[in-house]
Amino acid sequence: MNNDELQTMCKTIREDILVMINKAKSGHPGGSLSATELVTALYFGGILNYDAKKPDWDGRDYFILSKGHACPVVYAALARAGFFPLEELGKLRKLGAILQGHPNALHTPGFDCSSGSLGQGLSIANGIALAMKKQGKTNRVYCLMGDGEIQEGQIWEAAMTASQHKLDNICAMLDSNGIQLDGRVSDIMEVEPVKEKWASFGWNVIECDGHDVGRVMDAYASAAATQGKPSIIIARTIKGKGVSFMENDANWHGNAPNDEQLAEALAEVRAKEAY
């Protein structure tokens, strides 16, 4: 897809996120909407190699959603990419659904690892990247983290590991929306300066506007071209992006819109040309 088509897809994905969380009556819209461009570009911009009809194809690239609560954005992308029927989105969080409240790799085609307990994804991504290197394979590994999530100490253990082993087949993405469940990251446990922190851990750091798909695509290209060290894209984003009453409000970290709020949110998302 070109950038215009990606922007249109972002709109569709945002609608899917809002509708599925409304139907489920629970879920995490804020961090799903902030990561929409990162995930849409990954799946539809030709970044991630995959075969929706053969999710375990051994030539695939791997994507680990470390911030597991943002699964609605990935569920929408996987459904739109053809991993499973769109109707499944309507069963999110229901008994027997393939789409669990947090990702379960054994139930959902397209997931390589379950997640939901924060701070673990980067270690898993490193392990896959090491396995690829040990087996002489060129598959790449992507890992999406939240900025609140990097308060977890294990992230920094993994940051050292990736750099120690020169895992240039890893591209981490930091959805830097500045807000966590309890409020502003800076008020609770400041993680800035993230650019300097990751650089000092030996990473190639690429900073970009995380809602500009063109910039996001450039960032992925730059990461793929980097050799000898792991790359991280620090995507500056807005929590709840696209729905003005959700934007920058920690209350929309983990709350579902009711029917009235959904109608308002969808009207706003549909009316926008780009974000």
Next chain:
Amino acid sequence: MQHELIPTRDGYGKALLKLIEEDKRIIALDADVAKSTRTAWVAAKYPESFIDMGICEQDLVGTSAGLAIGGMIPFCTTYCVFLVGRAWDQIRTTVCYNNLNVKFAGAHAGISVGPDGATHQSLEDVALMRVLPNMRVIVPCDSIETEKAAIAAAKAEGPFFIRFGREAVPVITSEDTPFEIGKANTMRDGDDVVVFANGALVYEALVAAERLEKEGVSVMVVNLHTVKPLDAEAILAAAKKTGAVVTAEEHQIIGGTGSAVAELLAQHCPTPMEMVGVRDVFGESGTGEELMKKHGLSADGIIAAVKKVKK
């Protein structure tokens, strides 16, 4: 009984070397205790098949999980107390929930690790690991059985936990002794009471049985090396035959092997029972032998339990 004394961890190191020679998907990981756990043997012979993760147990488990997703068979190794305690959430949510092919080896387990004291004496790990869906738990009794357990775990799909100690312990099995995951091994037959033991306590149970025989008590000794899946058939048969049960383990009695046996018997064959194990206290510094004796993890402790259950 005269037996050669060899640390169980040597069996683990031997198994890794054999496995890697056959299958390059096998990889050993450690968290800065490679010399103690014997993964250093792998580092010396097959450096490409070894990763030292540094002092990062959570990352050790997460990286092992990723290696398994990427098609390797990781042996995730460190001191038992830090592996199971520090990284339990990673073991639960990443490895077991995904049913990943990661093999955990908890070294220096139990109170017999001695002088380092309570911080290093893992006495809760069997309880913490056996409660996890998809996990299988093996507590081998000597170096030969540890080697067999590691090889069997490598050949089976899914998560395993193998627990072993530091001290040299008597080698009471041979290459010919049968070993099958989930199959209890009767080491000695008897009619009056059955002792289910694992780890270093199997030897103590055999010593206790010999001494009791001289007093006219016939003791059956069963090596319950696999705590999960439990060999329900063998346990129920032995309990029915003898009508009196003793369990013996180098672990807290809460949640350990004895608890697993009690859960089974209470539901299917309630039987008088005594449990030998650590009684809800932390360990302390001392020699392994002194500590085992103090906590009744010995032939004497087992004999006392047999006498109590037969009263």
